[in-house]
Amino acid sequence: MKITGKTAVYGIIGYPVKHSLSPLMQTAAFKELSLDAVYVPFEVKPEELKEAVSGLKALSVKGFNITVPHKERVIEHLDFLSEDAEFLGAVNTVKEEEGKLIGYNTDGEGFIRSLKEEGVEVEGKKVLMFGAGGAAKAVGYALLKAGAKFLNVVNRNFQRAKALGELLGKRGNVLIYPLKENTVEVLLKEADVIVNTTSVGMKEGDPYLFDYSKIPKGITVVDIIYNPPETPLLKAAKEKGCKVINGLGMLVHQGAVAFEIWTGKRAPISKMKKVLKEELYGRST
Ligand SMILES: NC(=O)c1ccc[n+]([C@@H]2O[C@H](COP(=O)([O-])OP(=O)(O)OC[C@H]3O[C@@H](n4cnc5c(N)ncnc54)[C@H](OP(=O)(O)O)[C@@H]3O)[C@@H](O)[C@H]2O)c1
Structure with missing residues (x-):
């Protein structure tokens, strides 16, 4: 040039x-x-x-x-x-x-635009989000701003989830939960959209966040990880006939x-x- x-x-x-x-x-x-x-x-x-x-x-x-x-x-x-x-x-x-x-x-708007590009509208949806780190903050905020009905946040470190819940609670309906198998099983049943904002799935040999066989059929599952393009979460969701979106968008x-x-x-x-x-x-x- x-x-x-x-x-x-x-x-x-x-x-x-x-x-x-x-x-x-x-x-x-x-x-x-x-x-x-x-x-x-x-x-x-x-x-x-x-x-x-x-x-x-x-x-x-x-x-x-x-x-x-x-x-x-x-x-x-x-x-x-x-x-x-x-x-x-x-x-x-x-x-x-x-x-x-x-x-x-621009992280949150970028996230919402990536969903829209795939034909997914968030308004009125019940969202289950894993993670409470930096990316979760922007993604959770954007989901509420885009009109999500409510946001259930699950995180391994509960204190961190609490801090995020306090912040995002100013913008909409947010409930926080610890990362426990039986809790997640209940939350999965009412989710229209699942979003993973944790780094789990980036590396081979990472643990599973929860039992992926419990993902409900036909819902939308988003993983903001872009490498690998298909994390174990997305692979399992695809096998359940879910709409899957990775983090490249x-x-x-x-x-x-x-x-x-x-x-x-x-x-x-x-x-x-x-x-x-x-x-x-x-x-x-
Ligand atoms: N697509 C994009 O444009 C985009 C943009 C930003 C980030 N990302 C991706 O998003 C991910 C998170 O980034 P971040 O900046 O939010 O990182 P971060 O602030 O360090 O947060 C990491 C999150 O992952 C959770 N976590 C890590 N290891 C875990 C494990 N073994 N089991 C359960 N939870 C675990 C942490 O839980 P604890 O609080 O319990 O530690 C925390 O919620 C990364 O993979 C990053 O590449 C993608």
């Missing part, structure tokens, strides 16, 4: 950042729309976050993503926050506007929402998805 004095600079900060797929996805999007822009990874140590953010601001970097471990701590270095970012206390996208830095959180759409915030243009979703599939699975379909 041709870099000139007018080329806009975007990027991502994280520690580590080498594993990030965002440079690949956003670069493909800029190229697809022939935008004069580059997107680069910046590895930023936690103790250097303040300097890094003011450096990005001073250099007029137009926008950047934030990944682990900076999503919460970056907030104190920003000028304004979107409503979602403020509620969640976490930012994954920053836009520079007239010298000010505005923080957004969420990954693409959170990036697409960021792209749209930065450029004001519709993101080239299929191109972004194609490059990710090639990178992750060695195929584009």
Whole structure:
């Protein structure tokens, strides 16, 4: 590509950042729309976050993503926050506007868009969500915002579930439960949609979250893990005739929402998805 004095600079900060797929996805999007822009990874140590953010601001970097471990701590270095970012206390996208830095959180909207893309509407649905970590916060919030009838949250660490329940309870009907086989068995019976936001299923040999033979037939099962593309949870759900959705769509759409915030243009979703599939699975379909 041709870099000139007018080329806009975007990027991502994280520690580590080498594993990030965002440079690949956003670069493909800029190229697809022939935008004069580059997107680069910046590895930023936690103790250097303040300097890094003011450096990005001073250099007029137009926008950047934030990944682990900076999503919460970056907030104190920003000028304004979107409503979602403020509620969640976490930012994954920053836009520079007239010298000010505005923080957004696109994870939740990315999740909902990925469901819509697969024809799944959340409004009025009874949702059972596993996990109470960072991803659960954004996903749970988005589910309630999209009109879920109620959200049952199950987590191994009950204290963590409690904290999440207190936060999300401000936005809708949320009940929390410990990760126990008999409790889950009861909750499964009333779920229209099951969402896994835990990291269980990422690695071969991971334990099962619960007895997957108890998944009700024909419901929707979502796993926000994108690698492997089919976790044991999704495999079992598919065998039960459920509609299954993995985390690739969420990954693409959170990036697409960021792209749209930065450029004001519709993101080239299929191109972004194609490059990710090639990178992750060695195929584009
Ligand atoms: N598709 C996407 O765009 C996207 C975006 C963000 C994250 N993710 C994926 O979401 C997953 C979680 O990310 P995160 O940032 O929320 O991580 P996190 O904050 O570290 O939370 C991890 C969650 O997994 C649970 N967990 C871990 N090991 C477990 C086990 N053996 N049994 C039961 N529960 C277990 C934790 O439970 P405890 O609280 O009990 O420890 C916690 O609820 C990761 O796989 C990540 O790749 C995907």
